[in-house]
Amino acid sequence: MLLRQRKPANAVREKIDEAIAEKLDMETLCSSGKSFHIADFGCSTGPNTFIAMQNILESVERKYKSQCPTSQIPEFQAFFNDQASNDFNTLFTTLPLDRQYLVARVPGSFHGRLFPDSSLHFAYSSTALHWLSKVPEELLDKNSASFNKGRIYYSNTLDKVVDAYSSQFAKDMEIFLDARAKELVAGGMLVMTMPGQPNGIPCCQTGMGMMIDYLESCFLDMVNEVSTPPK
Numbered sequence: 001m002l003l004r005q006r007k008p009a010n011a012v013r014e015k016i017d018e019a020i021a022e023k024l025d026m027e028t029l030c031s032s033g034k035s036f037h038i039a040d041f042g043c044s045t046g047p048n049t050f051i052a053m054q055n056i057l058e059s060v061e062r063k064y065k066s067q068c069p070t071s072q073i074p075e076f077q078a079f080f081n082d083q084a085s086n087d088f089n090t091l092f093t094t095l096p097l098d099r100q101y102l103v104a105r106v107p108g109s110f111h112g113r114l115f116p117d118s119s120l121h122f123a124y125s126s127t128a129l130h131w132l133s134k135v136p137e138e139l140l141d142k143n144s145a146s147f148n149k150g151r152i153y154y155s156n157t158l159d160k161v162v163d164a165y166s167s168q169f170a171k172d173m174e175i176f177l178d179a180r181a182k183e184l185v186a187g188g189m190l191v192m193t194m195p196g197q198p199n200g201i202p203c204c205q206t207g208m209g210m211m212i213d214y215l216e217s218c219f220l221d222m223v224n225e226v227s228t229p230p231k
């Protein structure tokens with residue numbers, strides 16, 4: 001799974017580089033302190049997060065040198081965030097030896113505050129924000145018109161089910177954006193990448209939809225195996 005995600009990590013490198021070169025407000029940041037704080041929200045166990053961290057650091061350094069040539073390059077502090085149950089031991093025992101940043105872990109859900117006000121310069125999240133904070137309640141309610149019996153996703157289901165997922169995503173994103181807005185310094189930057197679905201293409205025809213349909217059928221086989229009494 002992580003290797004599959006390395007390709008997108010490299011593909012977005014150019015976009016991030018462009019965004020930093022054009023939009024990161026160094027005038028404000030140059031005068032705001034000695035260290036530059038980068039956080040990866042939903043970092044998992046590596047190695048993609050290390051590649052992203054290095055790419056961001058190099059782009060920021062280039063911008064710094066061009067816009068603040070007389071200032072000293074700041075120290076970089078990388079914060080790795082994921083759920084408390086994430087395998088942070090693997091992450092921290094495989095850190096690149098030649099890294100040019102200090103590290104800290106920040107366990108907890110990104111659907112809430114994780115950092116003090118105005119303390120981050122760059123917030124990053126890759127392929128993590130599509131994870132919802134919970135299954136929408138109506139999908140589990142037998143009496144609801146959106147009851148999603150025997151299903152784990154929204155491909156090939158009722159529009160109401162799609163709406164329930166969509167509205168949970170909107171609520172989660174609002175909470176995420178609200179928290180990051182408080183945590184970022186003025187002039188800081190937030191970069192998010194996540195899987196999407198092209199307009200007009202049904203979910204079951206997308207790579208993600210197909211993968212989850214197979215996963216669902218495996219789960220159903222397992223459930224049927226334990227719920228069918230042996231002959």
Ligand SMILES: C[S@@+](CC[C@H](N)C(=O)[O-])C[C@H]1O[C@@H](n2cnc3c(N)ncnc32)[C@H](O)[C@@H]1O
Nearest residue numbers: 005042043044048082083109110126127128131
């Ligand atoms: C598919 S992995 C992506 C890992 C990495 N960012 C990459 O690009 O390879 C998604 C990660 O998001 C984390 N995640 C999901 N929901 C989260 C939440 N509410 N708070 C923090 N991390 C979360 C998961 O634990 C998982 O490690």
